Each structure stands twice: as C-alpha cells, then as structure tokens.
Amino acid sequence: MELASLTALGGTDRGRQRDHNEDSFGMNTQVNIRQTNHSKVVDGRGLYIVCDGMGGHAAGEVASKMAVETLEEFFAENWRKDFPDEETILKGILLANQNLFDVNQKNASSGSGRMGTTLVLMLVDKTKVAVAHVGYSRIYAISRKQGVQQLTIDHEVGQRAIQNGVDPKLAYARPDAYQLTQALGPHNNKYVQPDILFLELAEDSLFLLCSDGLCDNDLVEDHWETYLLPLLKSSQSLNKGMIRLIDFANNYNGHDNITAVFIRLKIRPKVNSQDW
Template sequence: DTDPLQPSLSPDVATQSDSAPQQYVQAVKSQDGDMGPGKKRPMSDDPTIVLPMQLHTLSHVGLTSNGIQRDHNEDFFVTETHMSNVETPSDRRCSAKGLYILCDGMGGHSAGEVASALAAETIQIYFKKHWSEQLPDEAAIREGIILSNQVIYERNQADHSEGFRRMGTTLVMLLVQDTKVAIAHVGDSRIYRFTRRQGLEQLTLDHEVGQREITRGVDPSVAYARPDAQQLTQALGPRDQDFIRPDINFWEMNEDSLFILGSDGLTDNDLLETYCHSHIEPLISGNANLDEGADNLVDLANQVNGHDNITVILVRVKLRPKLSLIGR
C-alpha cells in the first residue's frame, strides 16, 4: 500500500514551478510556407511595424470520449466564454474572458472521475468569486488550485483511503482576458498553442519522473528508460498542499492563436505534433468549424492511441489591429 506519488515528490521539484514560458516552450513545427518543419523565415533588414492588437473574437469547443479500451470516463472539463461589446468615443471593441479547465482522474485510482469533477468544479466556483474585470494574478490562481487540492484531499481523508485507493487528478487550465492569457497545470495533461508564425508549441512540461530527470540533466533516452518514468510527480488530491507546486505563466497575445488542451489520451505518442498540418493548422482560420475539428481530433486519437480516455478543448482567439491608437 505504498503511495504511488511518494518516490517522485522530492523537495527539489518545487524549484521548477515559476519558470517563464520561453524557458520550456517546445516548438515542434513551423508552418511558414514551405520552409519545412522547425524552420523560420530569415530575418529581414526592412523596418518592422508592430501594430497594437485587440480582441476580435473568442470561441471554444470541448469534447471527451471514453476511448476504445475504457468502459468509463475519468476525464472532466469545464468551458466558459463571456463576451461583450465596449464602445468608446473613438472605438468599438470586443471584450471577453474565458475559463477552460481539463482534469484527468488518476488511472488505477478509485473514483478518478470524482476527483476530476471535484477539481474542475471547485476552481470554476472559485473564479466566479475571484475574477471580475482583470485577469487573476498568480497568487489568486495558485489559491484556487490549492483549494481544489484540499477538497479532494479531505475527501480522501474522510474515506480513510490509502495508497492506490486515494483518488487524484491532473489539471491544466487556460484563462483569457481580452489579449492577456494565463496558463496553469499540475500533472501530465498538456496545453499547446498554434500560431501562424511559430507553428505548434507545447506550453507545459509534464510533471512526471522522466521529465524531472531530464531537467536534472539526464539524457532523455535514459530518463524514459526508467520503469517509473511516466509516474506523476504531482497530482491534485493524494497529498496535502505542501506537495503542490503548480506551474503558472502569463503573457499577452499579439497574433491569432489556437490553444489545445488535452488529456494524455489525446497527446500520447506525439499525436498532435505528427498530425499538426492536417488536424491543427486549418483550425486557426476563423472560417474553420471547431466542432468538426474536435471531432476529427478525438477520432484520430481513438485510431492512433485509444488506450485511455480522450478529452480536447480548443480555444481560438482572433485579433485585429487597434486602429484607434494609430496616428496618435
């Protein structure tokens, strides 16, 4: 009855929690014409004019599937988008905020589906009280995650659950406020971003033993040869808040972006990287149907993976120049 998280929750893992996105964004493909994967257009000596941008549209879709080998679903997701039009004497603009949460109940643990729902719904309720006009800061986001962990942890304690009987869940979350974005995660559920300039980028690093060893300088082939390589180093619920170190990062968008949140049933075996050109890139267009895109991704994941529950959230952000500021 050993706790499966015990071997990998070492103190030095906590030092990885506040790294900036640029430190671990993994550019896996670039779709700049026919320059080829991973290559960028050469720099030009021509002067570059950077136009201030504002939100034009924010849209989303979420979809989940048991997978072809599972008889129940331990994934859970929440999607909320709120949009309004703001008029000023000089401009009329769109304002929006969106909350997108995906949780994957821990495989092999009882009531994983309960843990994932508890986490997502607790955070959703928390932000109804702690998110008004401005994007929540790091402390507020961290507080919401710690609260969700505590709710599951207390349920485990009340049920006297031990070892593999303790329920838990991963978490990946996207918050959008106009052109500002925050992401947070615990565990191995991922978030990717696709843009026309950068292609597909993985924005999160899995909280698992293999990835921990790589950050310590171990060769990837050695790190993932370990029998416990895919064991989680963090999850919500099995342990108290002292063991939770969510990665939280912020930035401002300056181009159209497609965010993909996925459980490991979707992201395993480099599925998104391999099929980016056919299944991801077309969805950046405002004319593309996100519902069909999500259907196609889940169908593909069932064909290529299928071993686990599959959940995807697609969030498309379209921007336009902030013309009211030009010429001032």
C-alpha cells in the same frame, strides 16, 4: 493589439479500451461587443479546465469533476474585475487540492484507492492569457508564426530526470518514467507546486487543452498541421475539427479517455476611431 473574437469548444470521449470516462472539462466564455459607427470593441474572457482523474472504484471521475467544480466556483468569486495574478491562481489550485485531499483523509483511502486528478487551466482576458498545470495533461499553442508550442512540461519522473541533467533516452528508459510526480488530491498542499505562465498575444492563436489520451505518442507534435493549424481560420468549424481530432486520436491511440478543449483567439491591430 486587441481582441477581434474569442470562441471555444470542448469535447470528450471514453476511448476504445476504457469502460468509463474519468476525464472532466469545464469552460465559461463571455464575449461582449460594443459597436458604434466610429468603433468596435470586443471584450472577451474565459475560464477553461481539463482534468484527468485517477483512483480506485471510479474515484477518478469524482476527483476530476470535483476539481473542475471547485475551480469554477473559485474564479466566479475571485475574478470579478482584474485579471487574476499568480497568487490568486495558486490559491484556487491549492483549494481544489485541499478539497480532494480532505475527502481522501475522511475516507481513509490509501495507495491506488486515493483519488486524484491532473489539471490544466487557462484564463483569457482580451489578449492576456494565463496557463497553469499539475500533472501530465497538456496545453499547446498553435499560431502561424510560432507553429506548435507545448506550454506545459509533464510532471512525471522522466521529465524530472531530464531537468536534473539526465539524457532523455536514459530518463525514459527507467520503468517509472511516466509516473506522476504530483497531482491534485493524493497529498496535502505542501506537495503541490503548479507551473503558472502568463502570455500576451500578438497574433491569431489556437490553444488546445487535452488529457494524455489525446496527446500520447506525439500525436500533436506529428499531426498539428493537419488537424489544428486549419482551425486558426474563422471559416473552419471548431465542432467539425473536434470530431475529426477525437476520431483520429481514437485510431492513433484509443487506449485512454480522450478530452480536448479548443480556444480560438483572433487578434488585430488596435483600430483608431477615425479609421471607421
């Protein structure tokens, strides 16, 4: 299989109950098309990031923006040719954490005053994809054969209990069930253990990176066929789809900032030059 096209779009909204937006996103898509009368080759790669900040006195805005900028600078320097491996991705995430942690230490911040942020990160190189996350922002993959798949597992107390064998209903009955078990910024690198996953695409796919203001209350699981599946078609506007999804999320949730990034990859069988 090979890449036929790569398109992406990001959007964010303050939500209906917050007075400022602590989410940040960053994206960089590069597409190069080489075509002759014998062949057409599409080289596409991209970096996509969503961060949901937290902390007192608008520190969440600072934390999420710092994390995005650190990772953009890191991969600009460390992704010149070969697709980044797990060690390289981990190095970038730990650098972002260390930068935030150093600011917290310098400001002698404590408790809720310590700034921090969640992170979801996606790298694309042709049909190769890497995803990584810290916290409870999410990445979903949508395709016709596989349907909707949540590629991330929330780093929160309830999920940790489930992974330790506790019944899900009991795990989420506890008062601290939605408390983060890790984030970027509050603690040193010893306490940051991102999940990193590599994929090889074999069919058209749409990826959604989002903050929990969008995906809360099973919004994606219950409504992906209406709001996401149609966007697999090249004829469907990602911009109109983004506006529609954020409007729906504001009506469905609306209690938090809402941020989403779409990445649409069209895949085709490799075409031999004699077929042109």
